[in-house]
Amino acid sequence: MVPCITSLNTVIENPLEMHQVMVEILDVNDNSPKFPEENYTLEVLESAVVGSRFQIEGAHNQYFRLETEEFGEDGKIPFLVLQRPLDREHTAQHWLLLTATDGGKPSKSCTINITVVVSDVNDNSPLDRKTGKLTVKGNLDYEEKQVYELKVLASDKGAVSLSTHCNVVIRVVDENDNHPKIDITSISSRIPEDAPPGTVVALIRVTDLDSGVNGQVACSVPSHLPFDLKPSPDGQSYSIVTKNYLDKETMHMYNITITVKDLGSPALSSTKVIHVTVTDVNDNRPVFSHSPYTFYVSENNKAGMSIISVTATDADADENAAIIYSLDRTSGPSITAFLNVNERDGTISALKSFDFETLKKFQFQVVAADSGTPPLSNNNGLFRKINLLPSSQQAGRLRLRLVLSRSVHTQSSQSPALSK
Ligand SMILES: [Ca+2]
Ligand SMILES: [Ca+2]
Ligand SMILES: [Ca+2]
Ligand SMILES: [Ca+2]
Structure with missing residues (x-):
């Protein structure tokens, strides 16, 4: 089993410092299995052939038998397998109750009501029933779902219909469609002019929802300002620190523009400005x-x-x-x-x-x-x-x-x- 480790950045103020804390979370059986919905309605063509399998988001009567299959990252997926021909005129709906039980000690369980609606037609499919051409029906978003797995059933129109099915795996390719984001975790907006070089002015976190180079970011502050960026060990946070001693008599206020740019092509970027006031110290004689x-x-x-x-x-x-x-x-x-x-x-x-x-x-x-x-x-x-x-x-x-x-x-x- 892969350990579940989460990392946190803790911020200590006065002086501003950031430390990374790793926490390993140990599992206990505190979650009942859950179906995505309490009720589930399945529409099935009355002409559906015996042996047809229907994937359900998690049952057994005279018409249906339950099978489960390991299915990618979704884990074990239940299927209803049609055991005898349906007749809409005879029974238009079938009600089933499915129970899922986990293997914990003690075990936990949940149930779902499944309504099978026997329908005449299925006009909601992205699949052309004649040519077998699959088309995209809605918007794809790599950040939401990267892989779709479909089962396509092909059946002939013989008096005794014969059929076969295949798995179709569709992988979505990432586009650079997310701008990197800058979050200010903490800021000391007033810095005394005698603060030593390396004093932390602000802590920032940069994120980009994309993957690969589209999600890799480079962060910068203008080099002519007396401030530097210091990356944290995890590479996702930065401290803005003073490069030199400041002098309130030379410059009493700084607007620091933080720029973060991803490595996508074309690259996307974001900026954020933080304001730092240099406070006076009595360092000049009359x-x-x-x-x-x-x-x-x-x-x-x-x-x-x-x-x-x-x-x-x-x-x-x-x-x-x-x-x-x-x-x-x-x-x-x-x-x-x-x-x-x-x-x-x-x-x-x-x-x-x-x-x-x-x-x-x-x-x-x-x-x-x-x-x-x-x-x-x-x-x-x-x-x-x-x-x-x-x-x-x-x-x-x-x-x-x-x-x-x-x-x-x-x-x-x-x-x-x-x-x-
Ligand atoms: Ca993307
Ligand atoms: Ca991006
Ligand atoms: Ca002064
Ligand atoms: Ca003075």
Whole structure:
């Protein structure tokens, strides 16, 4: 006996993984034999010769005897064999009860009522009764049934009719009439940009109802996209995996067109598009717009008024790009005690009025940090140097020179050397 083995694909999520599971099903006698229908009507010509056999979808009276025959993949097929001539005028119908019993322990059985209708003519046959030519009566479909087996009876019109019969086996040839089909088994439509190469984005299953090359399929995704197809061991499923690291700042969304094509001639194909959104990770530090900044500020500025404004940008999104400005009061000179920065817009104001005769230049640092978790900052990166210089002795005015320089360091790095 051939073991009954079925294979399943199990999907584990987070991370998305597929595993093949083989299950062997052991048989118990839990099915009664079944006739396709509860009642079966057989039309028989009243001229039917003795010995005529009638295949029934699964009986014994004075007119009929039961025989069974092994018949291809349908297994054991019951036949009614006519034992004596029928006479429609005498009995137009015969009722029979057929019982089928299996060989299980305990055995199970079922019954079917068979009505034999004795008719005058049979005008429903695809067989030309004179020439013996068989014609196709309906649509054939290889996917439904590949082989038809018929019994054709030939009888002469002698006073004592003699007859013979033959088996006709008709094999249907497959045509490529089914498009391959793509089913999305599972999908992670949102992939973080730091997902490592090989991360599974989707699991798909491809099927084609045809046979041979007409049912063999090749699956592909556009090669310019950072995604690859990885076939499963059974060759019918694929994982769509990332080929490289993704970068949300370069491309935040992908439409992946999956194409599956059979090897028939002409080939048939199908496509399906899946959408993948790349989600943001805080992988960009704030960057100052200028480096260095040089500002000239007049002395005798009004205390509390803004003197300069700095701007930093962050390529990430939302909180990962929300910048908070602050003054680095740990590494700079004490001048920061007289400065204040608006944490949202980077506007720096002086809390006192400068005097050129007392102070000609000074320097300090601004920190721009995003609001990601954890936050990234351009911590010691912005380095400002302010020089107070006289712009014109005659006018008695002074100008303040402010120099900002920029470099990227990690949050924990030490302050770079301040330029003096
Ligand atoms: Ca086909
Ligand atoms: Ca096909
Ligand atoms: Ca950021
Ligand atoms: Ca990012």
